Amino acid sequence: MTGLDAFGPEVHEEVARVRELVSRLHAELPRWELVVWTAGNVSQRLSTADLFVIKPSGVTYDELTPESMVVCDLDGTLVDGDRSPSSDTAAHAYVYRHMPEVNGVVHTHSTYATAWAARAEPVPCVLTMMADEFGGDIPIGPFALIGDDSIGRGIVETLRESRSPAVLMQNHGPFTIGKDAKAAVKAAVMVEEVARTVHISRQLGDPLPIPQEDVDRLYDRYQNVYGR
């Protein structure tokens, strides 16, 4: 028996499809060097039920299969799967409960993004690709302990006041969101890339800021005209 017995065939079908997708997207994290060992997790919300698929806890990237992915409800309670959900499940669930437009969440400890997070310093928007993808600075979220809703609340409160799909949680690391898991993975890849490039630029002097109106034009074009 599984908690999925209460759901119809279209949910079972979507669970199978999203397990496959989320399992495959986890391979992007080591590929782009965003994680070591078992750190980092990807989830996607279903469109057919108030459920999401997420990585199980403590499983290495080599061992991940569609079958090992677990299904949780929006309180983060395990509904289907042989293993415990990721220890970050409560944060993913909180985001899904409070941001209905978000259907994908990713968390990593990627090095350069986490380095900015440890100083609680936003990444300034000094690259055209940052303007395109993030629409401005990448913001810092509060210091929050795992174990209750603090991390989820910190993510949601920070992202609601920003165009950025990425937040750097202080002393912790980046969380990213998207319309689906693939978009959130792309944001996780891009946040590390721009955190790294701006870090390196700052090592030898001050990068030139991009005027806000140009940031706005680039962001609008990339998100709208360019069809993203």
Add this chain to the structure above:
Amino acid sequence: MTGLDAFGPEVHEEVARVRELVSRLHAELPRWELVVWTAGNVSQRLSTADLFVIKPSGVTYDELTPESMVVCDLDGTLVDGDRSPSSDTAAHAYVYRHMPEVNGVVHTHSTYATAWAARAEPVPCVLTMMADEFGGDIPIGPFALIGDDSIGRGIVETLRESRSPAVLMQNHGPFTIGKDAKAAVKAAVMVEEVARTVHISRQLGDPLPIPQEDVDRLYDRYQNVYGR
């Protein structure tokens, strides 16, 4: 129907050959860690018609095939292909219109080159391999927004006053040129390598300059005597 119907068999043959070549050269960008996700693009101008082959927009490196490459005319208008051309197509087209000796263009956001670009600081010529390949400093191009000819014009105006086949567009990233796409890819690999090495050298002090006459001797030898 395709816009290629108006062209003869030698053009069709070259299109097939250059699609294969440009597709294969794109694999060099992730291989040398010059790009993440779908960023970066390579193009080559045909010798049999006023056309060039370039990467389609938003396609990941795993999905690139010769068939997915697109063909544009020198105004950057799509002539053949199932997808939209790269959003940087207008810049490539401008270069081909204004630099007849250039038959290959590459654009990336490679990390160290982009870090210098964000400070609008040329990479000083302090390595013999820079003298060989670039003949001096690697210059900075103007800040320019995507959407009209500004980027292309900035590339051409900067490169015309330099021996360097690479320009670092301010707050944006490197563009490189060559007699063919392979030469432009090599320049893209080398600009990141020297941007990285000089950055690292500068972190702990001032690299020693190479006297201009020695730069000139090294450049002449590498480009002429050595047969490049």
Add this chain to the structure above:
Amino acid sequence: MTGLDAFGPEVHEEVARVRELVSRLHAELPRWELVVWTAGNVSQRLSTADLFVIKPSGVTYDELTPESMVVCDLDGTLVDGDRSPSSDTAAHAYVYRHMPEVNGVVHTHSTYATAWAARAEPVPCVLTMMADEFGGDIPIGPFALIGDDSIGRGIVETLRESRSPAVLMQNHGPFTIGKDAKAAVKAAVMVEEVARTVHISRQLGDPLPIPQEDVDRLYDRYQNVYGR
């Protein structure tokens, strides 16, 4: 004849199993970029005899096989195997003699951990993942020459006063311990990761400390509640 003739079948069986395990775990060291050439070694103590399995000396990672692993007693004397044990065997043996709860030891010269070791500067606990895994700062061990018990003694004396499973031996590099070789390998991967992230954070300013009571809560949860 081999020194294993004096031991019963359960020891022979465990030796075969641990040779396979230790050989396989060595592949994690180049995979996570902790070693170059032949540097770095992993060992695991047997549960059925006062013996441990360790890498042979001077063998490259491509050539490692279960059969090439060597078996030593707790004085570090070769008991079984065709090659000399790693030159770090005496340090592993000392740890096993003096820390009965430790059954796995790893040594590398991983870059960022060794960089902190060369300055004899502990890595400060400014990341939640450091609090989870290390329970505080990563401590520095004394400068010690190879050839007698100095290195082993330095490791044991430092780790006894810390919750960290990793010690950075001054001017030398990290040693890590665990309940088995896999746990010690994980600690070797994590010590490099946090040494690197904190280094990068410190390059542009001062990372924010995590209050000791929060470090304690995170450590307790990760080690106990979370079931590690």
Add this chain to the structure above:
Amino acid sequence: MTGLDAFGPEVHEEVARVRELVSRLHAELPRWELVVWTAGNVSQRLSTADLFVIKPSGVTYDELTPESMVVCDLDGTLVDGDRSPSSDTAAHAYVYRHMPEVNGVVHTHSTYATAWAARAEPVPCVLTMMADEFGGDIPIGPFALIGDDSIGRGIVETLRESRSPAVLMQNHGPFTIGKDAKAAVKAAVMVEEVARTVHISRQLGDPLPIPQEDVDRLYDRYQNVYGR
């Protein structure tokens, strides 16, 4: 016809064996990230004739085969092979003519070693693995232009006054030597590793020096007692 016709069968046999070896060792250069594109070269002197085998010029690492390797005499003149010898052949030849105990030479532009070379600053001996492998600081050679014996003479004069098998040629990059090509490749890997680790250590403060008598003890043990 080839210049090898004048030599006996034992030379032909050794040429075949060393071509295979030198071709295979070139793969270590990209593997350890010491080179990009076609930069970097490995050579080994024959024991049966005053000849050495070296990489051809301008060939990428994917295209290297035993057959593409070329054979030169100790003046650097091509004796056998279908392509031009590496443009660094004169420097290799000079080393073989003046250092009879050296049978392997490697040249790269590896990033961190070249970064120290651009500042003309020796890498200080602050790591036990440096004491083991290099016996002290890694020295700087003079600025020298390609085209005559200047580079070879700079290498030989610098290495004669040092225990180090590696020299960092100013504004250029490292050259390493060894009793055979494999030993020189190992030195090329290790020089980059220690140049990188000491660079990173120095970024946040001053690494602690190792007393000269301890450097001497470590070097003697590693080179003699330990059996290298």
